[in-house]
Amino acid sequence: MKLGARVVRDRWISLGVFIAIAAIWQVLSVIYTVEAVPGEPMVAGWQVLFTKTFLSMADYWAGGLGVPSVAEGADRSYPAAALSLADHSLQTIIRLASGLVVGGGIGLALGLAVSWSRWTRRLVDLPVQFLRTLPLLAMVPLFQLWFGTNIAGEILFVAYGIGVIVFAGTVNAVRNVPSIYIDNARALGASRLTLYRTVILPAILPEMRSTVLLSLGTGWGAVLGAEYLGAQSGLGYVIVYAQQFAYLDRMFLIALLFIVYTSISYWGVSKLTARMLDWAPPSQRL
Amino acid sequence: MSTNVAPRMIELVHVERSFRRADGTDVKAVNDVSFVIPEGEFVCLVGPSGCGKSTLLQMLAGLLEPSDGDIVVGNKPVTGPGPDRGVVFQKDSVFPWMRVIDNVEYGLKCRGVPAAERREIAWTYLKHVGLSHVERAWPRELSGGMLKRVAIATVFANGGRVLMLDEPFGALDYVTRHQLQDVLLNLWNADGAGTRRTVIFVTHDVDEALSLADRIMVFRSGNKVDDIAVKVSRPRTTDSLLLPEMVEIKRKLLHHLGLDHAAGLDAVADEAVA
Ligand SMILES: Nc1ncnc2c1ncn2[C@@H]1O[C@H](COP(=O)(O)OP(=O)(O)OP(=O)(O)O)[C@@H](O)[C@H]1O
Ligand SMILES: [Mg+2]
Numbered sequence: 001m002k003l004g005a006r007v008v009r010d011r012w013i014s015l016g017v018f019i020a021i022a023a024i025w026q027v028l029s030v031i032y033t034v035e036a037v038p039g040e041p042m043v044a045g046w047q048v049l050f051t052k053t054f055l056s057m058a059d060y061w062a063g064g065l066g067v068p069s070v071a072e073g074a075d076r077s078y079p080a081a082a083l084s085l086a087d088h089s090l091q092t093i094i095r096l097a098s099g100l101v102v103g104g105g106i107g108l109a110l111g112l113a114v115s116w117s118r119w120t121r122r123l124v125d126l127p128v129q130f131l132r133t134l135p136l137l138a139m140v141p142l143f144q145l146w147f148g149t150n151i152a153g154e155i156l157f158v159a160y161g162i163g164v165i166v167f168a169g170t171v172n173a174v175r176n177v178p179s180i181y182i183d184n185a186r187a188l189g190a191s192r193l194t195l196y197r198t199v200i201l202p203a204i205l206p207e208m209r210s211t212v213l214l215s216l217g218t219g220w221g222a223v224l225g226a227e228y229l230g231a232q233s234g235l236g237y238v239i240v241y242a243q244q245f246a247y248l249d250r251m252f253l254i255a256l257l258f259i260v261y262t263s264i265s266y267w268g269v270s271k272l273t274a275r276m277l278d279w280a281p282p283s284q285r286l
Numbered sequence: 287m288s289t290n291v292a293p294r295m296i297e298l299v300h301v302e303r304s305f306r307r308a309d310g311t312d313v314k315a316v317n318d319v320s321f322v323i324p325e326g327e328f329v330c331l332v333g334p335s336g337c338g339k340s341t342l343l344q345m346l347a348g349l350l351e352p353s354d355g356d357i358v359v360g361n362k363p364v365t366g367p368g369p370d371r372g373v374v375f376q377k378d379s380v381f382p383w384m385r386v387i388d389n390v391e392y393g394l395k396c397r398g399v400p401a402a403e404r405r406e407i408a409w410t411y412l413k414h415v416g417l418s419h420v421e422r423a424w425p426r427e428l429s430g431g432m433l434k435r436v437a438i439a440t441v442f443a444n445g446g447r448v449l450m451l452d453e454p455f456g457a458l459d460y461v462t463r464h465q466l467q468d469v470l471l472n473l474w475n476a477d478g479a480g481t482r483r484t485v486i487f488v489t490h491d492v493d494e495a496l497s498l499a500d501r502i503m504v505f506r507s508g509n510k511v512d513d514i515a516v517k518v519s520r521p522r523t524t525d526s527l528l529l530p531e532m533v534e535i536k537r538k539l540l541h542h543l544g545l546d547h548a549a550g551l552d553a554v555a556d557e558a559v560a
Binding site: 178180181183184185186187188189190191194198199202203205278279280281 | 344347348349366367368369371372373375377378379381382383384385392393396397424425426440441444
């Protein structure tokens, strides 16, 4: 009862902060009226963002589904704008999700390989440690030259950004598994494969959860980075396009969308893993 | 007399183990230890903290290699861990991510025992340790004593012929400890003298050793300094500890532990004689 009351109160506080930030933004848009280029204010108010700016998203609609595109001569319409946002969001999310699966899987496998045997450690540890030190953003042009506008390049870039974090997190988490569990499993007759499947993997899960949440933040950044340069679609592409014409309001709208998506993805991963952590004490499940 | 004909289960020949400390010095945790334990014997290891009891057990379990010497269990040299030897560790070893029943089944599952059969076995031993009502619980929901019981059920269910317990009841209250001692003896004795498993039980508690053991080995700084048979018949009660031969053994043990002048011991001895 008490705990429930506190959760409710915390929610109200969060909501209050949220509304306050939105209000400050609105006030700022009224008192700071400088324009980047004529007609494009540095700070766009909400009344602009949800009408003109949203409508302008129709520019990026390629047509189809019975909703004609601006390029085909139609006027900007709300259906076209909504479809456009949905389509580009989907492109971005597909890149991120594929990158997460590929990068998370490879990062996890290589991270486990470090502790698997002396041989696999030698094979994996040094090269990956080296890869880790390369700055992610510096790799954007490299990936673009290697892969061009191919979607594989974008996915690999995201996978790389996520993979190195998951790798480091896995190595660390395995190191933190109490040796008593490993001894116990071995004494009860577990083979190495069984040991990894039934002891190491569940034992590292609470730590891996924070690692995945961390890598997700990087992942959203990486997918934008990949789309800046290469892609012909996706939210990053919309931002680049808007930047060329100093459409600050459009860039801001996409940024808002990013906040929403990132929050949803955090929430989703938290919910999904919370169910797998039924066994853990509540402090490890938050 | 039956111990004379029982086959040798465990044999240690000049076993040594040293560790290198962080400061570069070597510690000899186990120093030239040799003994033979026949099948079915209940042996207690006593000795002060740091005398190498856990190290010895880990080597027997195959989790630690001796620096020198040979260890043979059931006529096979020990080269690694195996389900023929079960260990109840000093620390809590129950897997928190498996429900109680899955923990008890773990070893059987590793060896590919069919699901129905292993559930049956696990269930039997859970009942023996009095935990059948929490079979579906998570370990975090159990008390320390219950966790120890799960660990005991797990190694018994796994069916090893040698069981090693490292101060299993050290952190428990007096009542729980005595209950679990009974549970352990019942499991050990369940099917009569001929089928007993070999047990090595590490303890700090002299009375505990006296009420459980067929034989008590005393260790001091890595060396085996005494090896005492306890011939008092079973089942033993608190009164058994007052028998003159028990008091004599207790006096010896306390002497080894440097407690010659322990208060009250003489009074207890007088009482027993009276
Ligand atoms: N991994 C290790 N590295 C270095 N020294 C060790 C290691 N394990 C044990 N030792 C040393 O070996 C000696 C014996 O340790 P051990 O754990 O076997 O003692 P013990 O008899 O089980 O003590 P306790 O009754 O307190 O559990 C100690 O001096 C300890 O410091
Ligand atoms: Mg110990």
